[in-house]
Amino acid sequence: MRYQSQSVAYWYFAVAMVLFGLQLVFGLLSATKYIGPDPLLYILPFDVTKVIHTNLLIVWVLTGFMGATYWMIPEESRTELHSTRLAYIQLGLWTLMGVTAIIGYLFRYGTGNKLLEQPLPHKIVIVICMLIFLYNVGMTIRKARRFTTTEAVLMIGFVSAALLYLPALLHYENYTVSIFYRWWTIHLWVEGVWMMIMGGFLAYLLIRLSGADREVMEKWLYVIVGLVFIAGILGTAHHYYWVGVPSYWLPIGGLFSALEPLALVGMAAYAYGAIRRSGLAHPNTLALHWTIGSAVFSLFGAGLLGLAHTWPSVNKWTHGTLITAMHGHAAFYGAYAMIVLAMISYALPSLTGGRREQGSTLGYWAFWLQISGMFGMTLSFATAGIAQVYLERIMGMGYLDAQLKIQIHFVMLIATASLFTVGVALFIYDFFRHAPRLVVDEPASAPAPVRSA
Amino acid sequence: MQVRKLYGPLKILSVVVLLLMASAMLYAFSMTLIHWTGISV
Numbered sequence: 001m002r003y004q005s006q007s008v009a010y011w012y013f014a015v016a017m018v019l020f021g022l023q024l025v026f027g028l029l030s031a032t033k034y035i036g037p038d039p040l041l042y043i044l045p046f047d048v049t050k051v052i053h054t055n056l057l058i059v060w061v062l063t064g065f066m067g068a069t070y071w072m073i074p075e076e077s078r079t080e081l082h083s084t085r086l087a088y089i090q091l092g093l094w095t096l097m098g099v100t101a102i103i104g105y106l107f108r109y110g111t112g113n114k115l116l117e118q119p120l121p122h123k124i125v126i127v128i129c130m131l132i133f134l135y136n137v138g139m140t141i142r143k144a145r146r147f148t149t150t151e152a153v154l155m156i157g158f159v160s161a162a163l164l165y166l167p168a169l170l171h172y173e174n175y176t177v178s179i180f181y182r183w184w185t186i187h188l189w190v191e192g193v194w195m196m197i198m199g200g201f202l203a204y205l206l207i208r209l210s211g212a213d214r215e216v217m218e219k220w221l222y223v224i225v226g227l228v229f230i231a232g233i234l235g236t237a238h239h240y241y242w243v244g245v246p247s248y249w250l251p252i253g254g255l256f257s258a259l260e261p262l263a264l265v266g267m268a269a270y271a272y273g274a275i276r277r278s279g280l281a282h283p284n285t286l287a288l289h290w291t292i293g294s295a296v297f298s299l300f301g302a303g304l305l306g307l308a309h310t311w312p313s314v315n316k317w318t319h320g321t322l323i324t325a326m327h328g329h330a331a332f333y334g335a336y337a338m339i340v341l342a343m344i345s346y347a348l349p350s351l352t353g354g355r356r357e358q359g360s361t362l363g364y365w366a367f368w369l370q371i372s373g374m375f376g377m378t379l380s381f382a383t384a385g386i387a388q389v390y391l392e393r394i395m396g397m398g399y400l401d402a403q404l405k406i407q408i409h410f411v412m413l414i415a416t417a418s419l420f421t422v423g424v425a426l427f428i429y430d431f432f433r434h435a436p437r438l439v440v441d442e443p444a445s446a447p448a449p450v451r452s453a
Numbered sequence: 454m455q456v457r458k459l460y461g462p463l464k465i466l467s468v469v470v471l472l473l474m475a476s477a478m479l480y481a482f483s484m485t486l487i488h489w490t491g492i493s494v
Contacts, residue, residue, distance in 0.1 A: 025476075
């Protein structure tokens with residue numbers, strides 16, 4: 001590590017790892033409820049386990065994003081962070097918010113608005129944490145007077161993510177209005193501005209890991225960001241099918257969300273092209289696995305599986321079925337979980353002692369078990385979803401009768417989710433088995449020339 | 454730095470989480486076995 005303040009990232013990554021593990025616990029408990037009568041039904045019903053599962057996902061990924069940013073910004077701007085104290089205060093507040101929100105959900109304390117269940121006091125803490133984060137990073141860049149394109153894309157992503165959270169602070173009595181604005185936050189996060197955050201990390205990793213030229217990489221980053229925005233903003237309309245809004249949203253949603261995979265094709269080609277043209281310039285091949293894996297798996301999960309059911313004439317059958325779970329799991333894992341794990345794998349040899357730069361054997365097992373497990377989970381949701389659509393939507397079978405017919409797919413889901421869980425457990429074990437060694441081991445270079453994005 | 458002292462508690466917490474993950478897997482497998490005869494297509 002070249003700057004002492006980068007050590008803040010270790011603690012963010014550590015919290016993210018603990019929350020990632022807990023997310024899987026509640027995921028497994030949720031899947032088990034599809035198998036048969038559940039002894040935990042009255043202690044941990046499905047609505048509670050599912051809310052905790054999805055909220056933990058959002059919280060740990062955001063924790064990882066913030067940690068990765070605190071790692072990346074000092075290197076890009078070539079200066080120490082503005083304030084490590086603020087970064088630790090932010091982490092404390094953020095963790096407290098996350099833990100109390102989960103405890104609250106156990107007692108049904110939440111708004112009931114899907115994916116935005118956080119009660120208002122928690123939402124206010126989220127806004128405060130985001131403001132602290134943006135102030136800290138913004139002041140660091142201002143102090144350095146060095147602002148790279150990679151940082152610009154990352155920061156536009158974070159500022160937009162904070163702004164798009166504002167509609168979530170309001171309560172809407174009308175359910176259709178509530179759904180309409182929910183996707184301004186959730187869709188425009190995950191299929192809009194979070195893609196910019198992912199693009200920023202991807203560019204940073206590819207520039208560091210390959211011998212690719214920064215100018216070339218950053219030029220293509222603009223193209224990818226452009227594609228994300230062209231399709232992603234109006235692609236929000238694919239959440240507006242049959243929710244009580246005018247029907248003109250159907251063709252708008254169909255057309256623009258069908259264009260959304262273009263940006264993901266671009267990202268995969270971008271990653272592959274960088275390595276193919278420029279070769280590997282860094283010994284950390286484990287981080288390279290996660291980086292290329294993220295670009296390819298997000299093309300599969302977010303791009304192809306999203307496209308598979310985004311057109312209105314297909315979605316009229318698949319809307320609200322396990323087909324959505326198929327797409328959601330693969331997309332979120334490929335685009336966001338894997339890019340966070342890539343940043344952690346890249347930074348970890350510098351943050352801990354006794355670790356090989358190339359990555360450990362456990363690290364590679366963690367990678368392949370997670371990839372295999374998530375691929376199997378995606379296929380399980382897909383087969384269950386296709387059968388569910390046929391039985392429920394075409395044959396007219398009742399919801400619970402159809403669920404009994406597709407139980408066998410949930411046996412496959414639990415088997416493959418267990419494989420995935422073993423992979424995550426190995427990653428968490430590998431993360432914590434070496435104590436942090438938070439010292440500067442490489443002197444920072446001389447001040448860089450001023451350069452604007 | 455004082456924050457280094459957090460490593461011990463966090464490592465213990467990670468072990469607790471790993472045990473919870475193993476328990477959740479065990480629970481899911483047990484439920485699958487218990488309900489196996491009721492699972493049909």
